[in-house]
Structures are given as C-alpha cells and as structure tokens.
Amino acid sequence: QKEVEQDPGPLSVPEGAIVSLNCTYSNSAFQYFMWYRQYSRKGPELLMYTYSSGNKEDGRFTAQVDKSSKYISLFIRDSQPSDSATYLCAMGGGSNYKLTFGKGTLLTVNP
C-alpha cells in the first residue's frame, strides 16, 4: 500500500460546479497536510495548509482533514476555468519537514 493515494482523474466539470478532491494515507505519523496546485509546465504552488483535523476555509477553497479515517479533501466552490490545473495533496511529519506527495488529480473546468 502506498503511503499516499490520490485518484489521478482526469476530472472535468462545468464552470460554477463544486469540485471535491481527495487523498487517503496510511502513515499515522503525518501531522500536517497540504494541497498544492500545479499549472502545466510550472512548479507546484501552495494552496492550502492544515495542521489538524477539521476544516479550513480560504475564499472558494476548503480543506478538510479527518485523521481518524486518514482522509483529506479539498473542495472548490464556484469553480472557474482558471482553476484548471493538477492538484497535489502532500503530507508530512517529523523534524525534517519531508513531504510525501500524491500522484495529483488533473482538473479541467469548462467555460
């Protein structure tokens, strides 16, 4: 079993839809959880960062962590064509801040 599992998609939605992206993990040592967005031919950029179970909201984006189920989600409300990108979940723990990434989900928002 891989440490981090993420459905690679692709996922195609109409503009304005609510998007749900998910990852599961097996390593109980993970303490912090991140979502990165990666546009084509660019490096990943941090979108959301959570340190505990629960929800964190930032504009149209909500990150959700359920440590008991080892499951994290990213919700995008009112999705826009500019949200079209690959979304990578990442998680880490320990003093060296090493991150383990999912495979990424390719999202396309159609106008």
Place this chain on the structure above:
Amino acid sequence: EAGVAQSPRYKIIEKRQSVAFWCNPISGHATLYWYQQILGQGPKLLIQFQNNGVVDDSQLPKDRFSAERLKGVDSTLKIQPAKLEDSAVYLCASTGGGGETQYFGPGTRLLVL
C-alpha cells in the same frame, strides 16, 4: 521577494551523457530540496539539504546522481550517465526557518533520448 530560480528550463540529451541542473533558493532559506517528477506522478524527494549538509538522500540513485550545496546557498544536481528513465521534471524547493511550507521553482524538464 524573488522566488526559487532554476536553470536550464529545458534540456535534451542522449542516454549515457551527463547533465547538471542549478537551483538558487529564496534568499535566507536554509533548507533546499530536489525532487523528481515523472509525467503523471507526484514529486518524489531525491535529496534534502539543511544549509550545506545532507539531511536525507535515501531516494537518490547514488550510482548516477549527485548533488551539492557547497556554500549553503545555491545547489547543483548532476546525472552521470543519464538513462532513458531519468526523463522527468526536476524541481527544486526551499523552506525558511521552522517552516513546513515548501516553495517550488519552475523546474527543469529533462528528456533523455
């Protein structure tokens, strides 16, 4: 604040040739990471530096890959000799003191023919 800089952006070489990539992290960031991202995969950590010391190189194929960060600032990743399976994007990232947030550069896209 300037971001993480990487060069070259693209490189095409033949198998068995050597290649080097350069990274300049965000000013003041002590920790530097090199990742390999194969098409359709998430980034995989190759090596992590704290200043000029290696923290983790457990996934670096040391028979062909090497990396250095001599003065604790910029870093070079080298592949010698390259194999077809080394075709990937090589990403550099850095973090500041006590921070888990990694800031990524644009990457170097390598194609080995």
